[in-house]
Amino acid sequence: MQTVLPMPKMADTSAPPVSGQEEAAAESVNWTRALARYRDPDIRRSLLELCITAVPFVGLWALSLIAVKFGWYWASAILAVLGAGFLLRLFMIQHDCGHGAFFPGRRGNDWTGRVLSIITFTPYDMWRRAHAVHHASCGNLDHRGIGDVDTLTVREYLGRSRWGRFAYRLYRHPAIMFGLGPSWLFLLQNRLPVGFMRNKGWTPWISTMATNAAIVAVIGLLAYAIGPVPLLLVHLPIMLIAATIGVWLFFVQHQFEETHWETNEGWNFQEAALHGSSHYDLPGILRWFTANIGMHHVHHLSSRIPYYRLPEVLRDHPELRDISRLTLWQSFQCVRLTLWDEERRKLISFKETRALYGA
Numbered sequence: 106m107q108t109v110l111p112m113p114k115m116a117d118t119s120a121p122p123v124s125g126q127e128e129a130a131a132e133s134v135n136w137t138r139a140l141a142r143y144r145d146p147d148i149r150r151s152l153l154e155l156c157i158t159a160v161p162f163v164g165l166w167a168l169s170l171i172a173v174k175f176g177w178y179w180a181s182a183i184l185a186v187l188g189a190g191f192l193l194r195l196f197m198i199q200h201d202c203g204h205g206a207f208f209p210g211r212r213g214n215d216w217t218g219r220v221l222s223i224i225t226f227t228p229y230d231m232w233r234r235a236h237a238v239h240h241a242s243c244g245n246l247d248h249r250g251i252g253d254v255d256t257l258t259v260r261e262y263l264g265r266s267r268w269g270r271f272a273y274r275l276y277r278h279p280a281i282m283f284g285l286g287p288s289w290l291f292l293l294q295n296r297l298p299v300g301f302m303r304n305k306g307w308t309p310w311i312s313t314m315a316t317n318a319a320i321v322a323v324i325g326l327l328a329y330a331i332g333p334v335p336l337l338l339v340h341l342p343i344m345l346i347a348a349t350i351g352v353w354l355f356f357v358q359h360q361f362e363e364t365h366w367e368t369n370e371g372w373n374f375q376e377a378a379l380h381g382s383s384h385y386d387l388p389g390i391l392r393w394f395t396a397n398i399g400m401h402h403v404h405h406l407s408s409r410i411p412y413y414r415l416p417e418v419l420r421d422h423p424e425l426r427d428i429s430r431l432t433l434w435q436s437f438q439c440v441r442l443t444l445w446d447e448e449r450r451k452l453i454s455f456k457e458t459r460a461l462y463g464a
Contacts, residue, residue, distance in 0.1 A: 136375055139422070140407040143414045144206070150413055151207050155198060155217070162191035169339045170331060181338065189346035190394040196225045196351060197396035197412060203233035204408045223319045226291045226344065230312035231298040240408055243359065244381035246445075247369040254282075254356055256366075258445045259458055274455065277443045282356065287348035350395075357436045358383050358401040361429070362452050366445050378405035383431045391433070402429050 165188040172181040201207040202218035215229070222229040239252030249256065257265075257273055265273065275281060296317055298309040327336050365381035367373070385399030392399060396412040403418045403425060404410065410418065419426050431439075442452035446461075453461070 134422075136378075136406040140403075140410060140418060143418055144407060144409040144411075146207060146209055146411045146414075148209060151411065154413060158191055158194045158198060162188060162195060165191060166339060166343070169343070170335060173335050173338045178338075182342070185339075185342040186346060188343040189350065192225065192343055192347040193350055194394055194396055195221050196227065196347070197398055199225055199227065199229065200236075200398070201396075201412055203229065203236055206409045206411045219316070222316050223323055225347075226320065227295055228298070228309075228313040228316040231309045232295075234309065240405065243405060244365045244367060244377035245369055245372045246366050247372075254360055256360070256443075256445055256452075258366075258447055259453070259462065260447065262444050262458070263462060274443075279440050282440075283349055283353060287352045288345060290352065291344065291348040354385070354395060354398060357385055357431065357439050358398070360442060360452065361431055361436075361439050362442055363429070364452060366447075366450075375406065378402055379428055381405070383429045384426070385431050385433075385436065387433055 165184050169181045169184040169188060172178070172184060198207060199218045199221040202214040202221070205211060205214050207217065208214050218229040218233070222232075235252045242248035242251075243253075246258070255273075255276060262270060262273060296313070298313045324336070359382060361383050363380070364383075365377055365379075367377070379402055382401040382405040383399075384402050387395065387399045397415040398404065398412065400415040400419060403415050404412075439452075441454040441456075443455055444453055444458055445451075446453045446458075
C-alpha cells in the first residue's frame, strides 16, 4: 500500500471530509484493473458528442460573422465567448482521440484528431507525443519539461542568478501565463515542433507542417470568401478565449497547494495520478463545456476512459470524489503558488519563500 498523503488544505469545508480509511482504501486499489471496464467507448455516444459540439460551433461562428457584417460587435463579442466554449470542447475531443479513447479504433481517433487540429491550431501528432510524455512523468521532479507548466523547486530557484529568478518570476506572472502565454502557445509555438526531431526523427515535423499547410489553406479560402478583416474579427477572439481557458484548466489541474512531486526513485504512477492531479469540481454547465476534464485525477489514473464516462467512475467509486478536490473559487488561489517546497512538500508563493528562506 502506498504512503497516505494528507488531503489538500484547500478542500471545501462544506463537503464531508475524506476519512483516513477511505483515502487509504483508494490508495490500496489497483486502479488500472479497477477502471478497465470504463475504457470502452460507445461509438454512437462519441458521434453524438462530436455532433452536438461541432454543429453549434459552426452555427455560432456563422452568427458571429453576420453580427460583424452588420456592425453588431457587442453581439459578436457575446457569441465569441459561447463559440470559445464549443471550440474548447472540440479540443477536448481531440484530446481524447490522442489517448485512443474517443473511438474504438486507432484510425478513427487519429483522423478525427487531425481534422480537429486544423480548427484548434494544435498539431495532433506532435501534441499527442508531448502529452503522452506528460502522462508518463507527471509529478516526477527528474523528468520535467515536456507538456508541463515549468515549475522550479525552492532550492533550484534560490540557486539561480538574479536574472534567472527574474525570468522565472516573469514566466509565472499571471499576465504572461494567462495573457500572452496562450497566444504564444497556440498561434506560434505549436507551429514548430522544436525539440522533437532529436528523438522522433522527421515525423513530428512532417505532421506539423502538414497541419500548418491545412490551416493556411482553410484560412486562405475563408479570407477569400468573406474577407480577411471579418475572418480576423470572428475567429481570433474565439481562438484566444478558448486558448486562455485551456491554459487555465491545465494549470489548475496540477498547480495546487497539496499537489504531488517526487524524485524518480520515489515516484509512483498511481500516487502521482491521485495526488498530483486535481479533481476540479466545477458547476455542471462548466463541466459540460470542459468535457469533464476537471476529473483529472481519474483521467490520469486511466487516460483511455472517454470523457463522457468519467462521471461513472466517481459514481461507482465515491472514495475518489474528495481526493485532491478543488472548487472553482478555491482554484483562483492557485495563481500565487509558484515553487515546490521539498521540505514542506507543497507549492508555495514567492512571498512565502521570502518569509521562510529570506530570499
